[in-house]
Amino acid sequence: MSVQAPDRELDRLEGLWADGLSESYRSYLDAVSSYEADAQPKLALAAALIEAGVRLQGLGGRAAPAPTLLMGDLCLARAARLLADAASQAVQVAFARAIEGLSAAAASGNPSRPVRELLLNAFTATA
């Protein structure tokens, strides 16, 4: 099944859609069905962008080169803006805590649970 990206939200990040973003977006769409219909695409895309962002940055692994890090930063920033537009305060806080957990583990050199699992749990806990 092909999935359309939400309009305008992939500016500067177009290449990522074919590079796994569309697949993760689709996965998250299934997880946001209990939220308001208008918010669902934005929430799913925010989660998919966080997943793409930390992967691009190399968080928890080898540091990405500067241009790739900046793309990763933009993914996280856009996700934060999408969440500010469409998510409840509880979802925003849960997502931020998930990234805090991931990055604290990375800084400590400890393993972390997969980012998708953390974000799906955040959706479940706040639905």
Place this chain on the structure above:
Amino acid sequence: MISGRLRFESSHATEFVDITKRLREAVQESGLRTGRVHLQSLHTTLGLAINENEPLLLRDFQTLLERLAPGDAGYEHDDFDRRIEISADEPVNGHAHCRQLLLTGFATLLVEDGELVLGRWQSVFAVELDGPRHREVATQMDGDFSIKADERDASREARLVETELMRQLMVDPDPVAAPMRRLMEAGGKRLRPKLVQLTSQIGPRHDPLRAAELAAAVELLHNATLIHDDYVDESTYRRGRPTVAAAEGAERAIAVGDYYFAKATRLIAEIGISGVTSTMAQAIEAICASQIDDVALRGAFPGDHESYLRVVRGKTAALFAAACASGALLSDAPAEVVEALRRYGDLLGVAFQMADDMVDFSPSSGKPMGLDIRQRVLSLPLIYAAEDREVGTEVRDLLSGTLGDKQVDRVVELVTSSAALRRVGDEARGLVDAALRELESVELDGLRPTLVSLARSAVDRES
């Protein structure tokens, strides 16, 4: 008693670094009215001197030191075969130690009425004798500290933010908190939190604790972006200390930046005002997008005025504007006031960045000169120098080639000899005037003088 460290990067083997302005600012910030400032060099090849800052005279001093302790005289200290326990990178610097013996490593300056007591022609110098290096001068101030009522209020608000920042860092895991704490403790102007606190007093609902929480979140966010920027720019020092990437590695820097990016967005969300959350989220996105533009434009270094403004509006001004608007939103200020303050912050942010660009050409800033040139960072003085009729061709030629020490020094010389810095200064002051005009129609309840002085001081600075 207030203790501190004055840190700077020297850029030449022998260099008279004028630290007078930084000392004056430190005295003003401390609130010391009557007393003494004690200075102590923390290096055996860094002296202190009080004398006239006249370029030819400084050359005379340099010549005198060279004559008294020539670099090529042959020093027993440099005979590594006879010395024990020397490190692999031991420098050949017997001459520098001998020259330091001719100077002093200590100085005490008097303070009266909150000002350093210096004669008309007296400047205070840290004298580099074995540079370029990272240097520190220890400072202690003692005497009577008394501050005026409005200063006391501002100081109390500033302390609230510092307390909130420390409180937040205290509960974070050490691998992320320790590098961030070092960065925070190294200084920073805290302009963005000040803007939040000031604008949070404009509307009918003033809650200093909530304002401090938002201000601290904004400062954490700003520092998180700096940590990633330093990795991207390959900077090794910030605020006189090694960057997180240089000290802890790129992987840790990315993780620390991410942690505080996420934490800041959470703290902002927890405040629970959707307008504030949206305003800050838009600013974060603008910052990240313009960072990509900034790096992309380095291929066309030094760029043009239009590209410069586009990048700076995102990279710097977006957070200034968001700080002003979100403070006002927090206080429940009317929409037209929020928008006026947003425009004030935007113009002030651009002016601030222009002033920051000029610091790269200031010998008394405490930062190594020409760093932006080395890193090919977008800089308005360079853009104007490249357009200059007199020096433009040579500047463009130099910038298009490899930039070693010699080339960077020459570019600095060309920029400072041209009209570029004056043009940038005029433009920055013009933007501050425009920012202040945005406030003319706004009821500011006595805050106008503070916002005016903050705007003026953001561009009239050397560090």
